[in-house]
Amino acid sequence: MSVFASRRDFLIRTMATGVAMVSGLTGSHAAKRDPVEHHIKIHKFKFEPGTLTVIPGETITWTNLDIAPHTATARDESWHTGSITKGKSKSVMVTRDMTRDYYCEFHPEMIGSLIVLHE
Ligand SMILES: [Cu+2]
Numbered sequence: 001m002s003v004f005a006s007r008r009d010f011l012i013r014t015m016a017t018g019v020a021m022v023s024g025l026t027g028s029h030a031a032k033r034d035p036v037e038h039h040i041k042i043h044k045f046k047f048e049p050g051t052l053t054v055i056p057g058e059t060i061t062w063t064n065l066d067i068a069p070h071t072a073t074a075r076d077e078s079w080h081t082g083s084i085t086k087g088k089s090k091s092v093m094v095t096r097d098m099t100r101d102y103y104c105e106f107h108p109e110m111i112g113s114l115i116v117l118h119e
Helices: 002-023 027-033
Strands: 037-043 046-048 051-054 059-064 089-093 101-103 111-116
Touching: 037 051
Parallel strands: 037 059, 051 111
Antiparallel strands: 037 046, 059 089, 101 111
16 A cells, blocks of 8 residues: 555656746747747838848748739749738748749749748
């Protein structure tokens, strides 16, 4: 009886420690575990911010605040949001080998760039 009781106590203590460790994950550890979504505004024919630092696995969402439709299209067209109309958003998942430089298919003078960090 006492053996079972002590085993049970041991398990409870172990579980409590495990919970404490999980809930103790804060700061950079928690930030790396959470899915990160970056937001880029398209406003007055500009990407804001024009340069964004990202990590593979994160998501970038472009939101078009202009009346004119825009796109975010990789320089080599390896990724592409498609047309984003007024007030709409499109997202792309960051990959390790993602092409950094992008532009708007409809207005090629609109350019943006990504800095992809490798952990
Ligand atoms: Cu455009």
